Amino acid sequence: MKIKQLEIFAIDLPLVEPFIVSYDTYPSMPSIIVKLTTECGLVGWGESVPDDHVTGETFEGTYAVIKDRLAPKLIGANPMEFEKIHELMDKLVKDAPAAKAAIDIACFDVTGKKLGVPVYQLIGGRYHEKFPVTHVLSIGEPEKMAREAEERVGEGYRSFKMKVGRDVASDVARIQAVRERVGIDIAIRVDVNQGWKNSGNTLQALQALQGAGLDWLEQPVVADDIDAMVEIKSKTTVPVMIDEGLCGVRDMREIIAKRAADKVNIKLMKCGGIYPAMKLAAMAEMAGMECQIGSMLESSVGSSAGFHVAFSKKVMTSVELTGPLKFSKDIGDLKASYKIPFIELGAGKGLGVKVDEGILAELTQYSDVVKG
Known part of the structure; x- marks a missing residue:
């Protein structure tokens, strides 16, 4: 061929x-x-x-x-x-x-x-049967984010990724508002997208959020400051995840050597696709770090590729691939596989899209x- x-x-x-x-x-x-x-x-x-x-x-x-x-x-x-x-x-x-x-x-x-065969059969076979779908909350005023979270809980969602990163005080207010509205049984993951810049700001935020019951904190500092991630990880009990700080094998080697994260967010767009993503997952597994497959908000095509990687690996413990749910028009049909609160990947040939x-x-x- x-x-x-x-x-x-x-x-x-x-x-x-x-x-x-x-x-x-x-x-x-x-x-x-x-x-x-x-x-x-x-x-x-x-x-x-x-x-x-x-x-x-x-x-x-x-x-x-x-x-x-x-x-x-x-x-x-x-x-x-x-x-x-x-x-x-x-x-x-x-x-x-x-x-x-x-x-x-x-x-x-x-x-x-x-x-x-489905793509997952090319990279190890199917391991997971389904994954919980996490709803992503864009940055907004605390009341708006809390109201949206409450509405989504009513639709069946059990976990949220909160986008923050404007400033510590307003971000703490956003997180506390959502937690108060949805209760302690709903999972909240906080993604700062580098917005808190350094370890000092991050530790200040974590101190204010001690009772918030966060699942994990994602990329609070600038991407290339791996040492700041090390410091944060050593001073908090909240699991920390690296996202923008991990693109390829060289980054992963440093993260593993310095024990800079509890979790890593692997995105196909950051590493070069399915084949490199599998290499990063293998490295993380050997180091005892859990993995997530995330996205840049891709259509059904890119999202499906990410799901095939996630469904094939035991070390993948979460996915955040919500593009098809956020688009008013998509080129593919993956949206039908989202059965809130789960995603259930089919067995179609190739990507199945x-x-x-x-x-x-x-x-x-x-x-x-x-x-x-």
Whole structure:
């Protein structure tokens, strides 16, 4: 099996409401979709959602890397040879993980379809039967976040990820408001997205939140300050998770060596796709750290890829892949798999996602085709 053609689509996914994190507000979510076609006529779908705050990749630059650097050299390659595919991409471009993720995901999708199995059967087989779905609360006023949390509990949600990171005082008020509204039996995970900057601010916040019963605290300090994570971990009983501070193998080696986290958030867009994500999960497992699969708010394509990784590994204890629930229009049908409060992944071939090419065309801003 050889790659015959790669089509690249720049799309804009409409959100039900703006997604607000510490460093930006997203009224909609730009995404790059890749359609890989083989000489035997099989199609694999991939997705790239770059984030210049996290991976250092702009949307325009990522599109150009896929179109001009990666795609032309992949024509004629065997998409089933994942190690060779990544070796080739790494020789062509240093880093650029979100760009490589789109190719990686498309290769896994088409390989699963060729062999007639779900992607999770290619990477260890299915381990988990279902995962709880965590609702993500965008940054807002305390009362607004508390009201939304209360409404979601009424819909069946049992866990929340709270986006904070504006300043310690207002963030503490947000967290306390949500906890007071939903009660102590509901799980609350706090994601600061680097917004508290340093260990001093973070420890001040944790002291004020001693009675809040947090599941864990995610990336409170700037991404490259691993030593601050070490200090925070040594001075609190709240489990700490690294997200933006973990992109690839080099980061993971330092995190393990310094025992800088209890948990790690692996995202396909940060590490380069399914194949590199499995390597990071294996490293974390050997170090005794739990893993989560997170996302940059991908469509059904990228979200499904993340779920296949999560469902195949024992070390994966949580997922936060909520893109299909937050989009008012999606190119795929993964939303049907969310059975609140759980996600139940099907057994379809490849990613198991049916892409609606009519909606894809409707959301496309511009596109290109690379042929052999």
